[in-house]
Amino acid sequence: MKIARIETFYVPPRWLFVRVETQDGAVGWGEASLEGYAEAVDGVFEALRDRLVGHDARRIEDIWQLAYRGGFYRGGPVLMSAISGLDQALWDLKGRSLGVPVWELLGGQVRQHVQAYAWIGGDRPDQVAEAAAQRRSQGFGAVKMNATAELGWLDRPAALDGVVERVLAAQAQGLDVALDFHGRVHRPMARQLLRLLEPLRLLFVEEPLLSEHPEALRDLAGHGGTPIALGERLYSRWDFKGFLASGVVDIIQPDLSHAGGISEVRKIAAMAEAYDVAVAPHCPLGPLALAACLQLAGCTPNVVLQELSLGMHYNQTHDLLNFVLNPEVLTPQGGLLSIPSGPGLGVEIDEAAVRAVHQERHRWRNPLWRGPDGSVSEW
Structure with missing residues (x-):
C-alpha cells in the first residue's frame, strides 16, 4: 500500500481533484479546490510528492502530520487545501481497499x-x-x-x-x-x-x-x-x-x-x-x-x-x-x-472525463464585487 503517484487535475468550473495511487494499483480521489487559486494549491503538491511517494498510504494521520509540520511553515488556505484533498483521497483509498465507507x-x-x-x-x-x-x-x-x-x-x-x-x-x-x-x-x-x-x-x-x-x-x-x-x-x-x-x-x-x-x-x-x-x-x-x-x-x-x-x-x-x-x-x-x-x-469518478477536461487547465477567478460607492467589497 505504498504511494506510487499523486496526481492533480484542473476540473471546470473551478475545482482541483486529487488522485492517489499505490504501487499495487489501489486508487483514491479527493478534492483540493480553493476557488481562484488552483495553481497555488497545485504547486504545494510538488513538495508533497517529494515527501510522500513511497510512504504507506494507510498511515493517514502520519501523512497528515508530515504534510502539515514537515515544511516548517504551516496553516493558511493554500497549504491546508492541498492537505485537504490529499487527506480525502487517502480516506477514499483506504475505505475502498477495505470495502467500507469512510464513516x-x-x-x-x-x-x-x-x-x-x-x-x-x-x-x-x-x-x-x-x-x-x-x-x-x-x-x-x-x-x-x-x-x-x-x-x-x-x-x-x-x-x-x-x-x-x-x-x-x-x-x-x-x-x-x-x-x-x-x-x-x-x-x-x-x-x-x-x-x-x-x-x-x-x-x-x-x-x-x-x-x-x-x-x-x-x-x-x-x-x-x-x-x-x-x-x-x-x-x-x-x-x-x-x-x-x-x-x-x-x-x-x-x-x-x-x-x-x-x-x-x-x-x-x-x-x-x-x-x-x-x-x-x-x-x-x-x-x-x-x-x-x-x-x-x-x-x-x-x-x-x-x-x-x-x-x-x-x-x-x-x-x-x-x-x-x-x-x-x-x-x-x-x-x-x-x-x-x-x-x-461513496462516489465513482469518471476518470476519462476528468483527464479530458484537465488538458484545458481552467483559470477560474473570483468575480470582483464593489459596493455602491465603488469601493472593493467582500465577495
Whole structure:
C-alpha cells in the first residue's frame, strides 16, 4: 500500500481533484479546490510528492502530520487545501481497499441522512419569492440568501428594510431562511440588522462580521438570540479554538476542502461538540468535497445541516454531477441528502472525463464585487 503517484487535475468550473495511487494499483480521489487559486494549491503538491511517494498510504494521520509540520511553515488556505484533498483521497483509498465507507472507519454511522439547504438569489422580494417557491417545489425546507449585497460598509439605516422584505418573501413560501452577510458591513450596521431580523427567527446568520474581528463578534453575540455561523475562512482546529472558547459562534462552517480534510474537520467537530456548537460544513464546491462532507455527517453527532454545493446550479447546469458515474448518491430527495453507503467516499469518478477536461487547465477567478460607492467589497 505504498504511494506510487499523486496526481492533480484542473476540473471546470473551478475545482482541483486529487488522485492517489499505490504501487499495487489501489486508487483514491479527493478534492483540493480553493476557488481562484488552483495553481497555488497545485504547486504545494510538488513538495508533497517529494515527501510522500513511497510512504504507506494507510498511515493517514502520519501523512497528515508530515504534510502539515514537515515544511516548517504551516496553516493558511493554500497549504491546508492541498492537505485537504490529499487527506480525502487517502480516506477514499483506504475505505475502498477495505470495502467500507469512510464513516465506518471513523466509528460507524450516527444518521442515515442530513438536511440540505440550497442558495437562492434575487434583488427584489418578488424575485426572492419566485426562487424560494422553486426550491420548495424541489423539496427543500431551507434556503440561504444574500443579506447585504446592496449595502455599503456603513450605509443608511433605511437600506436595511429591503433585507427584511426579502426574508419575509422567502419565509412566505414556507421555508426556513439563513442569511449570509459575507462580512460586508461595519459592526454598527450588522448590529442594527441583527436587531431588525430578531423577530423573524432565522435559521442562522453567516459571517455577520469577518472572522478577523473576534472582539467585534463578541459584541454582536451579546445582542439577540439569532444563531451566528462562521468558519469557511478558518483552516485548522487552532483557527477555530478561540471562537469556540469565547462563545461567539453557534454553528461552525469548516470547509472539508480548505480545513485539512476529513481528518482535521473531524477533530474540529469534536472540539465544537464540547462547547455545544453545531457543525454545518461549507461546500460550494465539487462532488468529492460534497461526498467528504456526507462521510463526516454520517459519523459526527453535531452535524446539523449540509450546504448543497450545486445550490447555484441545481436544475440548471448540473455541473456538480458531470464527472460522477453514480450521481444519485449526491442528489437530494425531499431536501435531504442520504449518507453514501458505498466504499470510500461513496462516489465513482469518471476518470476519462476528468483527464479530458484537465488538458484545458481552467483559470477560474473570483468575480470582483464593489459596493455602491465603488469601493472593493467582500465577495
